[in-house]
Amino acid sequence: MDNxxxxxxxxxxxxxIVVILLVLLVAIIIVAVYAFNKIGNRxxxxxxxxxxxxxxxxxxxxxxxxxxSIMTSKSGEVVTFSIWxxxxxxxxxxxxxxxxxxxxxxxxxxxxxxxxxxxxxxxATGQNGIVTIARGQIDGVSGKVLVGKVxxxxxxxxxxGNLTFSDDSKVLTLSDDPQNILNETSGAxxxxxx
Numbered sequence: 001m002d003n004x005x006x007x008x009x010x011x012x013x014x015x016x017i018v019v020i021l022l023v024l025l026v027a028i029i030i031v032a033v034y035a036f037n038k039i040g041n042r043x044x045x046x047x048x049x050x051x052x053x054x055x056x057x058x059x060x061x062x063x064x065x066x067x068x069s070i071m072t073s074k075s076g077e078v079v080t081f082s083i084w085x086x087x088x089x090x091x092x093x094x095x096x097x098x099x100x101x102x103x104x105x106x107x108x109x110x111x112x113x114x115x116x117x118x119x120x121x122x123x124a125t126g127q128n129g130i131v132t133i134a135r136g137q138i139d140g141v142s143g144k145v146l147v148g149k150v151x152x153x154x155x156x157x158x159x160x161g162n163l164t165f166s167d168d169s170k171v172l173t174l175s176d177d178p179q180n181i182l183n184e185t186s187g188a189x190x191x192x193x194x
Contacts, residue, residue, distance in 0.1 A: 061088025102161030103129035117145035140174030
């Protein structure tokens with residue numbers, strides 16, 4: 001009997017060691033998985049010089065202009081200006097052209113967007129010396145395209161003024177992160193003669 005007790009003792013001693021080794025192995029695996037996930041989910045550090053370089057790569061190429069650039073009219077006459085957008089070969093989804101006109105010389109009549117390259121009309125208003133044409137296109141447009149036409153009526157017998165684009169005008173790129181690429185605007189000189 002004593003032999004049987006002595007033989008069982010080494011087996012009994014091995015059992016706790018195996019359990020301890022298994023627990024240690026599981027603990028090591030858990031720590032490794034946790035560390036791997038922690039490293040994988042760590043926010044990436046950004047280098048400010050790289051961010052600045054990215055911001056500087058926004059190529060502002062778009063131009064808003066009027067046609068004609070010089071308009072001579074008589075009192076009581078309705079004059080029409082076409083608003084053109086040149087995207088500089090970038091694809092754009094949205095344009096907001098805000099024009100200022102001399103309210104003492106002209107009255108707003110209407111906006112004609114029937115030939116616009118942008119199919120979505122977001123805003124078309126005119127009053128108190130400000131005309132706003134905001135339009136969009138889901139699949140975007142590029143090149144030199146018509147935004148719309150503005151009709152104004154002269155109300156004085158003589159004078160000179162300017163039709164200018166507001167600094168709040170915008171041309172937004174077609175992207176997940178739209179950027180205003182409006183670089184330049186050119187309005188019109190208005191001359192009223194008897």
